[in-house]
Amino acid sequence: MPRYPSLQIQQVLFNSSTSRSAFRMVGQIPGESKDFKAGSEMPKINENALTVYSMRFCPYAERARLVLNVKHVPYDVINIDLKSKPEWFLKRNPLGKVPTIEEPGKRPLFESLIVAEYLDDQYKGDKKILPADHHERALQKVMIELVTQKVNTPLMAMVYKNESADKLLKGLEEVDQMLTGDFFAGKTMGFVDLMVWPWFERLESIAEGSSEAFKFEESRYPKIKAWMDRMLADPDVKATTYSKDDFVAFSKSVKEGKQNGNIGLE
Numbered sequence: 155m156p157r158y159p160s161l162q163i164q165q166v167l168f169n170s171s172t173s174r175s176a177f178r179m180v181g182q183i184p185g186e187s188k189d190f191k192a193g194s195e196m197p198k199i200n201e202n203a204l205t206v207y208s209m210r211f212c213p214y215a216e217r218a219r220l221v222l223n224v225k226h227v228p229y230d231v232i233n234i235d236l237k238s239k240p241e242w243f244l245k246r247n248p249l250g251k252v253p254t255i256e257e258p259g260k261r262p263l264f265e266s267l268i269v270a271e272y273l274d275d276q277y278k279g280d281k282k283i284l285p286a287d288h289h290e291r292a293l294q295k296v297m298i299e300l301v302t303q304k305v306n307t308p309l310m311a312m313v314y315k316n317e318s319a320d321k322l323l324k325g326l327e328e329v330d331q332m333l334t335g336d337f338f339a340g341k342t343m344g345f346v347d348l349m350v351w352p353w354f355e356r357l358e359s360i361a362e363g364s365s366e367a368f369k370f371e372e373s374r375y376p377k378i379k380a381w382m383d384r385m386l387a388d389p390d391v392k393a394t395t396y397s398k399d400d401f402v403a404f405s406k407s408v409k410e411g412k413q414n415g416n417i418g419l420e
């Protein structure tokens with residue numbers, strides 16, 4: 155009989171009227187439970203809820219959690235040890251990556267952008283994240299690709315290929331110019347903002363200890379700085395973030411080949 159490890163799986167109950175106060179009462183980040191490893195028993199999943207397979211520090215999984223949080227859609231989180239993946243997780247996603255989502259009676263879905271778009275289309279929630287207009291939708295996806303290539307790609311090259319910070323610094327300047335309004339695609343927070351936010355949130359902590367010292371000089375990127383402040387002022391966005399110390403400790407664990415998704419929980 156599958157056991158229900160109530161401390162390992164956490165249902166995050168949101169609804170339009172109580173979400174923020176409920177969140178504050180609990181005082182926890184959704185998904186704050188330890189990773190499941192290979193050989194573990196599959197937790198009994200809630201037959202009536204959406205389940206997100208995640209890893210606390212994964213920027214891609216954060217995209218799915220951000221969409222659900224800002225829409226105030228209830229979901230459960232099962233965190234996965236990505237260095238020792240449970241067999242039952244690999245059955246759901248043969249690529250073995252998070253985010254993977256599962257709804258009662260439906261085949262699991264994965265790949266963060268596909269998942270984020272699906273969640274917005276499928277769950278009405280409190281807000282619509284993507285525009286209805288086809289061209290505007292496509293344009294927003296183009297913007298995500300641009301920001302990813304300008305910021306995430308050089309950042310990863312610094313960390314894993316010992317490249318200098320030059321491309322990242324130039325990329326950040328270009329992205330600063332892209333920000334012509336309060337948010338990437340208008341006056342309110344939307345798809346582009348949520349999909350690229352995880353990179354900016356981790357910018358300094360990921361770069362720490364990389365080939366070249368990197369400091370996010372706020373005066374050099376005034377629009378990005380103002381946008382980041384706006385993002386963090388949103389309680390649903392803030393709910394998915396961690397302290398710089400936790401991000402740094404996680405990055406360090408990855409670089410040392412001992413990736414630890416349980417930092418702060420042990």
Ligand SMILES: N[C@@H](CCC(=O)N[C@@H](CS)C(=O)NCC(=O)O)C(=O)O
Nearest residue numbers: 212213214236250251252253265266
């Ligand atoms: N393209 C994927 C990337 C997801 C991804 O790489 N997630 C990482 C964790 S941050 C992962 O699951 N890694 C496990 C693996 O690659 O084996 C997406 O957008 O969802």
